Structure formats: C-alpha cells, structure tokens
Amino acid sequence: MPEQQPYEAGRAVAGTGMGGAMDLAASEATTLERAPGGPEGPGPGGFGPQGVGPAGRPRSLWSDAWRDLRRNPVFLLSALVILFLVFISLRPSAIASGNPLACDLAKAQDGSAPGHPFGYDGQGCDVFTRTVYGARTSVTVGVLATLGVSVFGSVLGGLAGYFGGLWDAVLSRITDVFFAIPVVLGGLVLLSVVTSNTVWPVIGFMVLLGWPQISRIARGSVITARQNDYVQAARALGASDARILLRHIAPNAVAPVIVVSTIALGTYIALEATLSYLGVGLKPPSVSWGIDISAASPYIRNAPHALLWPSGALAVTVLAFIMLGDAVRDALDPKLR
C-alpha cells in the first residue's frame, strides 16, 4: 500500500513535533525490542526522520494499531466485557434460566434468595433475569444506531468534504441546526408520539440526531486526505472520482470516524437508558435497564438492590465501550500518546 506512507510519515513527524516526543521515543524503543514480524513488504528504508521511527519495514497504520491494542490491558478487559455482553444478548437463557416477564407480586421488593442472587423488584420480578435480558436491548440499540450514524454521517460528510462547493456549505449549515437542538429534548418531543414498542424508533431518532457529529468529522478528515500528493497523482493518472474516493481517500480518512463511532456507541447505550427512564424510549413489557431503573426509583428506600443492579450493568457496559474507544483512539492516533 504505497499510498499509505505519506499519511503515516506525516503522523509520525507530527507526533515527534508535539510535546510528547519523549513518550513517543520511549514507546518506540520498547516496541522495537519486542516487534514481532508483522505483515510487511520490502519498502524503501526507514521513514523516521530523526531516527525515532523503526529502521526499515514500514507498517500500515492498522497493523501498528493492532499490535498496540493486543498488548493494552484496557483494550483486552473491555473487549472481554463486550464479548460477554454480546454473548448474553444472543443467548440470555444460557446464564439466566427464568423468564424476565414472570413475576410474583408476593415477593415484591424481597432481597436475594437462593437461585435469585439479585433479589426481586417492585413487581416481584427476578432482578437477575431482567438485568441479563436487558443487555440485549442495550447492545442492539447501541450497535445498530452506531452503524446507521456512521454510514449515513460518513457518506454525507465525506462527499461534502470531497466535492466542496454548494453542498458542502448547505451541509455545514444543516449540521449547525442539528447541533443547536439538545438531544434529550429532541428525543422527548419526537419519541413521545411513537406508540410502537420496538427498538426501531429509538434507533431512528439516534441516527437522525447523531449523524451530524460523524459527518463533521468525516468531512474534516476527507479534506485532509484530499490534499495529499497521492490523490493528485491518482487524478493525474486519470482515476475517476469514485475510484479516488474508495481506493485512496476512504482508507486514509476512516480512522477518526472509527474512533468517534466507538466512543459514541457507549453514549448511545446511555441515551437509550435515559430516554427509557424518561418514559419515551422503550416501554414495558420491553426489558430495558432504563425502564427497570425508572421503575425501581420510587422504591429506592426499601429496595435499593432493584435499582443498583441494572444501574451497575448499564455503567459497566457503557464504560466497556468508552474504554474500548479510548484504547482504539490511542492506538490509531500516536500523536495523543
């Protein structure tokens, strides 16, 4: 991938130019010692201008990032938590044998009992089972909303950044309009009319209000990539706009979008819970942490456990995604180290 080199070299130079020169040099030194034989091609000699970069063998941004991630405990821990969450969203019955909707009012607000480690909520439902089943809602909403926002936002923003002109100006104003509307407020207004009790209206709303964020980032990073020499070279060789965009610009502009999307995933999960807490997201009989927390808050004095377990699960989930995003950002953007 010869077109990747100027980008990387630029980044490396920027990295050494910033305040973190010492950190960078130190981390490079340690990586040199343990550098495994990653996927590499015989390239032109080392690109480290000040002798900071590794001698020879240019690696792609992605293999570099992956090597960093594999040894980052934060990444490993959050990835493990996320894998577990995905597993229980696909097969909740594997660890919770009960039915989340089977409740016994006689046991309302009871503490933990054998087989029911988290106790019962205000309706006498098993808190453990409901907490496990709640993961599915959160993960579904988070993943689908992020996918929608990223695709929609990066296509619109990327095209605006590449072609510029009128569409770019109009799009910038449209994103300004969306930024001026508080998210929770927009959610309350839009979702309060929805009667459908599925995750789709919530996801649709998040895509509607979330895309400007990604589109702004995609636009900026496409504009940066567009100015590179290899894009000029490709154009001089007669490559079409579509080819330049897909083969040359997209691979070099996608990193910031991935970083912001991963962090946004966590915030979408928190947003779904907040909306459900306010009564406009998902509604019972759907099982969602937000609904359970909202239902448990009036009994907070007598049965705090019904509030604490779903809250804890929610916090751990959001934390895992945000930590993952943080680790990915550190790996993809050496400047920030």
Next chain:
Amino acid sequence: MGRYVVRRLLQMVPVFVGSTLLIFLMVNVMGDPVAGLCGERACDPATAAQLKREFGLDKPVWQQYLTYMGHLFTGDFGTAFNGQKVTELMGTAFPVTIRLTVVAILFEIVIGITLGVVTGLKRGRPVDTTVLLLTLVVISVPTFVTGLLLQLLLGVKWAWTRPSVSPDAPFGELIVPGLVLASVSLAYVTRLTRTSIAENKRADYVRTAVAKGLPRRRVITRHLLRNSLIPVVTFIGTDIGALMGGAIVTERIFNIHGVGYQLYQGILRQNTQTVVGFVTVLVLVFLVANLLVDLLYAVLDPRIRYA
C-alpha cells in the same frame, strides 16, 4: 471585530430559523394539539374544529410558523393552553435553571480545571492514572443513575442534604443537583485540560519562562494555563446550552421546577406553545454562547484577530 460580529450574527439567522422550524415541525407531528384541551375525554369533533379555527391550527404549517415567528419578535411567546402566558412560565422557570447551570459551570471550572492541571503536570504518575480512570467511570455512568445514587446516599441514607429541592430553589439546595448536572462535563473538562496542559508543558515559551527564573506558580498560571485553556473555554461555552437543555433529567430527579420541568410537562400534556417557546429560547442561548466563546478566543490568544 465589529464586522466579524455582524457576520457571525448573520450566520446565526439560518441556523436559528432552521432549528426552530425543525422543532416546530416535530411538535406538529407530536399529535393533535387541541387534544390536550379537553382533559381526559376525547374532544367532540365540532368543538375540536372550533378550537382549531380559533387558534389558527387549521392553516398550513408554514403559515403557522410565520405567524408564530412574527409574534415572537414582538415578545409574544403565546399562551399555554391553561391560559397562562408562556413568558410568565419562563419568568419562573428560567431563573431556577440559570442558578442550576451556574452551579454546574462553577463545578466544571473549579474542580475540572484543577484536576486537569494536576494530572496534566503529573502525567503518567499514580494521581494521573487514578483521576483518568475516575473520569472514565463518571462519563460512563449516565446522569440519571448518578443523580438517583447521590439522592439515595446524601439525601436519604446520610441525610446531609434534602432529597428534593423546594420551589424557590435557592443556591444552597442546588449544590448536589448542580454537581450531578455537571458530572459528565466535569470529566470532559478534566481530560481536555489534562491533554492541553501536557501538550503545552514542553512548549518553548514555558521553557523560556522557567529559564527566566519565574516562580513555578507564575509559570503555570500566567504562561501555561492561559495558553492551555483555549479548548477548555470552547467546551464550557458550548456546554452552557447543553446543560440548560439537558437539565430535564436532573430537574426530574430532584423535583426542581425549572426549564426542564416545564418542558417535560409541556410535552406530556402536548402543550405546543410552551415547548416551542422554551426550545426557541434554549436555541438562542446556545447560539449566543457559541458566539461569545469565539470572541473570548481573541482575549485569551492575542494571535487570533478578527477582521
């Protein structure tokens, strides 16, 4: 400078029109506006038609929007369906939310920037790692969970504060809600300040200041901090609008009768005038705050000049 402000004000116009129109459309989609007038029962069709004519709701949406905007510029925000002037509601609600926002911003500035400076200077040390981890945790726990937990612990279990706020909402009672409202932004301010300080710590002007023999305190406050605060100021400025709009959750938890409370009631009761009016003001606050932030740039960084 004057021309820059005029240009920015002109740029605000399309954004203002766009966002108010968007909210206007959303609220119109929200459902039958006269349904809220007939109480629990469904409206009699003839009564509903009569009411719609009376309020001009039978006209097309764009015409309604223009009429509304026309009234708005004469200071008339309309009347809520219970006969109360929307401006009256705003008069009682906004002071409360402004107090809450002021408390939140103070928390952000005092705690956020202090922690950011400390961690930025001690990068990689245990203090830094601990605070960084704490900020991640704070960012991850949604506001309504933080709020409910603090209410349970401070208000109910240990009884340090009152679990809910009285209608007057004096500053003293808003400390815990303000902290809850600020929590997530507080964590962001800490992280932003830390990154910025750590980046500028090795800048030439800092080395020069140290070499001149200036005391450490002066180097940090006058040289390092002033240059590092620019991104932080941007964040806090844009956050003002977000805090006021995002106060819905906090106000609901602590039963504060501010903007968020009125908006929540307005949405529940399909009170379109209240919702559109409040959102319009919030959008204005957001836009003006952004403008002020850009002007503050020039004060903090004399290299930036607005022609």
